[in-house]
Structures are given as C-alpha cells and as structure tokens.
Amino acid sequence: MPxxxxxxxxxxxxPYSYISLTAMAIQNSTEKMLPLSDIYxxxxxxxxxxxxxxxxxxxxxxxxxxxxDCFIKIPRRPEQPGKGSFWALHxxxxxxxxxxxxxxxxxxxxxxxxxxxxxxxxxxxxxxxxQGKLSGGHHEHQGPxxxxxxxxxxxxxxxxxxxxSGGFKHPFAIENIIGRDYKGVMTxxxxxxxxxxxxxxxxxxxxxxxxxxxxxxxxxxSDSMSAMPLPVSSEYAPFGVSMKDLYHHASGxxxxxxxxxxxxxxSMGPMPGLSGLPPGPSHLxxxxxFPIKRQKNVLTLISQFFLYKPTSHILNYIETSx
DNA sequence: AAGTGTTTACCCCCCT
DNA sequence: AGGGGGGTAAACACTT
Numbered sequence: 001m002p003x004x005x006x007x008x009x010x011x012x013x014x015p016y017s018y019i020s021l022t023a024m025a026i027q028n029s030t031e032k033m034l035p036l037s038d039i040y041x042x043x044x045x046x047x048x049x050x051x052x053x054x055x056x057x058x059x060x061x062x063x064x065x066x067x068x069d070c071f072i073k074i075p076r077r078p079e080q081p082g083k084g085s086f087w088a089l090h091x092x093x094x095x096x097x098x099x100x101x102x103x104x105x106x107x108x109x110x111x112x113x114x115x116x117x118x119x120x121x122x123x124x125x126x127x128x129x130x131q132g133k134l135s136g137g138h139h140e141h142q143g144p145x146x147x148x149x150x151x152x153x154x155x156x157x158x159x160x161x162x163x164x165s166g167g168f169k170h171p172f173a174i175e176n177i178i179g180r181d182y183k184g185v186m187t188x189x190x191x192x193x194x195x196x197x198x199x200x201x202x203x204x205x206x207x208x209x210x211x212x213x214x215x216x217x218x219x220x221x222s223d224s225m226s227a228m229p230l231p232v233s234s235e236y237a238p239f240g241v242s243m244k245d246l247y248h249h250a251s252g253x254x255x256x257x258x259x260x261x262x263x264x265x266x267s268m269g270p271m272p273g274l275s276g277l278p279p280g281p282s283h284l285x286x287x288x289x290f291p292i293k294r295q296k297n298v299l300t301l302i303s304q305f306f307l308y309k310p311t312s313h314i315l316n317y318i319e320t321s322x
Numbered sequence: 323a324a325g326t327g328t329t330t331a332c333c334c335c336c337c338t
Numbered sequence: 339a340g341g342g343g344g345g346t347a348a349a350c351a352c353t354t
Contacts, residue, residue, distance in 0.1 A: 017344060036326065060345060066328050073327085083354055084326045 014047045018057070018064045021047070022071065026089050033074050033088035036062070069093075070109035 016024070025042035026034055034042070040058060043050045050057055065071045070093035074086040093109040 019344085056346070059347075062327065063329085063346080064344085065326095081354085083324085 013049050018061045019068060019070065022061060022064065022087070023089060026087060031086075033086040035076075035082060035086055036065070036084050039087065068109065 014021070021043050022039055025039045026032060028042060029038070039061070040054075043061075044054075065087055070090050072088050072090050074088050076082060076085060090109065
C-alpha cells in the first residue's frame with residue numbers, strides 16, 4: 001500500500017477507490033457537480049497512474065457512478081450543451097467514509113427502494129425534496145431554514161457528516177470548503193421569510209408575523225448557519241474557493257496536495273449538549289425562551305408552506321437558478 | 323462514431 | 339463459509 005501524500009503515484013496505483021476519487025473530484029469542484037469528462041480530468045491530473053489504461057478504469061468509474069446511490073445525476077441546462085449529465089454527491093452520503101478518510105468507506109450508501117425509485121426517476125426533484133425533508137429520522141429537529149440551506153447547490157455536503165462526527169471537520173467538509181467567503185452573507189441577518197421570498201416563494205404577512213412573534217431574535221439567519229450559503233447573485237457559483245483554501249484544515253494545518261487519511265483526535269467526541277440537533281439552526285431552540293415543541297410546530301408550519309409548493313414552481317426555481 | 327449511462331456477471335480481498 | 343466492498347469486463351442502449 002503506497003503512502004499517499006509524500007511521493008508521486010506515477011508508478012503505483014493510488015489507494016483510493018473509484019468512489020473516493022469521484023467524490024474527491026466532485027467535492028473539489030466549485031459547483032459540487034461535474035460532468036464525467038471533468039471527473040476523468042481531475043483524476044488524471046492528480047494521479048498519473050490513471051493516465052494509462054483509460055478505457056479500463058473509466059469503464060469501472062462509470063460503473064460506479066451508476067451502481068452507487070451516493071452519486072446522483074444533475075441534468076444539463078439547455079444553455080449548457082454537452083454530452084452527459086453532471087454528477088453530484090447525494091446529500092446524505094456525507095458520512096460515507098470512515099473517519100472522514102477517503103481510503104475506506106464505513107458502509108455502502110444505499111437508498112431505500114422507494115427512495116431509489118424516486119431518485120432514479122427524477123433525480124433533481126428527489127434531491128430537492130430530500131434536501132428539504134424535515135420529518136422523521138435525524139432531520140426531525142431541522143427547521144425550515146435548514147431546508148433552505150439544503151436546497152440544491154446552496155449546500156451539497158458536510159452537514160450530516162459534521163453532525164455525526166462531532167467537532168471533527170474533514171477538510172472536504174463544507175465547513176472547511178466554504179470558509180470565510182459566505183460569512184458576510186451569513187451574518188447579514190436575512191430573515192427566514194426574506195430567504196423564502198428570495199427563492200420565489202410568496203410569504204403571506206400572516207406567516208411573517210407568526211415567525212417574528214415566535215422568534216423575535218432568531219428569525220434571522222446568522223453565521224451559526226454557516227452551512228447554509230445564500231444566493232448572492234443569480235449566478236450559480238456559491239463555492240468559489242481556491243485550492244489553497246480547500247486544503248487548509250480548520251486547525252490551520254496545511255494538508256499535502258494529495259488527500260491523506262485523517263485520524264480523529266481524542267477530542268473529537270460528540271458535540272456537548274443539543275444532542276440530535278444540527279449545528280446550524282441549533283440556536284433556534286437553545287437560546288429561545290419559547291418551548292421547543294411550540295417552535296417545532298412553527299417550523300413544521302413553515303416547512304409545509306415551503307415544501308408543499310407545486311412541482312412546477314420548484315422546477316421553475318431549479319431551472320432558473322441552477 | 324464517440325461518449326455516456328446502465329446492467330449483469332465474475333472475481334478478489336477482508337472481516338465476522 | 340458467507341457477506342460486503344471494490345475492481346474489471348462486457349453487452350447494450352442512449353445521446354451528441
């Protein structure tokens with residue numbers, strides 16, 4: 001097994017699986033999705049081993065893209081002509097790799113049968129709905145703001161991962177990728193209802209007043225929702241980060257050019273308090289004097305309002321903003 | 323035609 | 339031995 005990071009892989013096969021390599025390529029892209037040809041290019045640029053026998057490994061890679069549920073297809077826009085679709089990571093596959101390392105997956109990411117059918121029949125819509133899903137499972141406590149954050153291309157990776165792995169932030173986690181670029185946006189204090197309006201959802205005054213009365217101090221999106229970059233323009237380019245930033249670990253430690261296995265430190269235990277709550281909107285519950293149950297009712301109200309929009313509306317949004 | 327995407331089959335390795 | 343993850347080959351369909 002070659003040691004990654006120090007020596008070139010020119011002669012030896014990198015220790016990463018095709019799934020890992022593909023995930024690296026996608027996460028390394030600014031838009032968190034890549035056409036197949038760009039995935040090839042990423043791999044060949046970084047791993048000379050893959051500059052040979054291209055037919056063999058590219059066939060394997062395509063097989064992995066289709067076979068593994070952790071990869072989803074994003075159709076091209078009409079103004080983006082070209083062959084094939086874009087490939088992205090499924091929003092819930094963030095904890096796929098053990099200890100954040102690309103060397104080994106902890107488990108295969110597998111959709112349930114129903115989910116699989118929905119995803120394969122309409123991946124974009126599945127992606128959207130999955131991102132916005134609020135009830136059940138570990139999404140139970142996430143509010144509508146989190147749903148906003150999980151809209152397609154507002155956030156693509158890392159929230160689940162970072163939540164489950166405590167304080168540990170993999171260098172490819174969204175927290176480390178986004179960095180400071182969105183801090184200004186996030187601290188701008190946009191009300192949730194404004195975000196919804198920004199996305200094209202008419203917000204009745206009744207709903208605004210409910211939100212404002214319930215959360216006079218937390219109706220704003222703050223920097224604690226750092227995993228929820230907001231659209232700053234009509235252009236879809238929310239992840240404009242340099243490679244330097246990408247490989248700069250949260251601790252300030254600079255990583256080698258090659259991704260290396262990440263060892264968790266003893267301090268990487270679960271986040272103190274707020275068990276089960278996402279790192280983003282946790283303050284909605286923790287700092288408010290309103291009972292959590294009542295807040296959840298409002299969150300549910302908003303989420304229903306947000307999600308139960310006609311498909312055409314959602315599709316229109318995706319078409320215009322992706 | 324070439325590239326892309328899907329599916330099936332078989333193999334190897336590792337772990338339990 | 340059985341199961342799961344991963345790699346490879348190949349056939350086939352579809353798209354550009």
